[in-house]
Amino acid sequence: MLQKVIDYIEENIKKEIDPEILAKMAGYSPYHFYRVFQKHTGYTLMDYVVKRKLQYALHELVSGKKIIQIAMDYGFETHAGFTKAFKKCFGSPPSLYKIHCPKSLPQKLDLNSIHQKNTGGIVMQPMIVKRPSFLVAGKTFSIHMGNVSYTRDAPAIWDQEGLADGSIERFLYQTLAPKKHGEYCINLSPSEAENTFIYLFSVHLDKDTSIPEGLTSLQIPAATYAVFRTPLVEVKKFASAIKGTWKYILEDWFPQSSYEVDEEAYDFEYYDEHCHHWDYDKVYMEIHIPIKEREYIL
DSSP states (O other): OHHHHHHHHHHTTTSOOOHHHHHHHHTSOHHHHHHHHHHHHSSOHHHHHHHHHHHHHHHHHHTTOOHHHHHHHTTOSSHHHHHHHHHHHHSSOHHHHGGGSOSSOOOOOOHHHHHHHTOSSOOOOOEEEEEOOEEEEEEEEEEEOSOGGGOSSOGGGGGSTTTTTSHHHHHHHHHHOOSSOOEEEEEOOOTTOSSEEEEEEEEEOOTTOOOOTTOEEEEEOOEEEEEEEOOOBOGGGHHHHHHHHHHHIIIIIHHHSSEEEOTTSOOEEEEOGGGOTTTOSSBOOEEEEEEEEOOOOO
């Protein structure tokens, strides 16, 4: 029944959404409906509704429509109210965020598929970001596994010696002392590799920093990336959320988007302080995938 609710919200995205109508549609009391909705989507009802409205509004903004008209169409009373809600949701004003927005409409959501992938919640539209070339350095690992193309994140890597206890991470920070905090897990597997996953666990490498023996440096080329955040989950569900998000990206988002993977660059996972379960009740990380406009053959 929740899928019916999700579909109703999509079909009435420009109208005022009445929570009681949605609860009745799902066959629950309003109080129970709110709890069930958040459990299955990862968002409170109204937070989800506002985010979806803003994502559709953003698509119209990219298409050239004026902000004040968009604000009115989606139920925001003023330009300022729309901008305030937008900044609260996405962390930046519409004028800046539209530069980093996918050109396609937000994908329709299939709750059953999302639950099967164990994402831990709904994966929102990615940001599209151009990044200049940068340097990283770290330690390479290799594991043997099947179906590599759909487990590129490989949460099993955290069982590798030196990663599970954090010793490699501590060594990299102590030795390289990067100015920027955050760890990169970079997929180095050649496209023809079917049963081997090679990755570089690394940190940012500042210019003129010497690299000790046993570590590998890598120049990441300039590229355009689709940047996805995994849904907020408790740490015990973190690994499955990462794996599920990868499956969603590759099986659902890419086929419906106007992009394809740019094989000239590297995809990677990025972990910063938001995945520190000792600081946060719920955690997330980012998946960065190099993209280019899809070439259509007539």
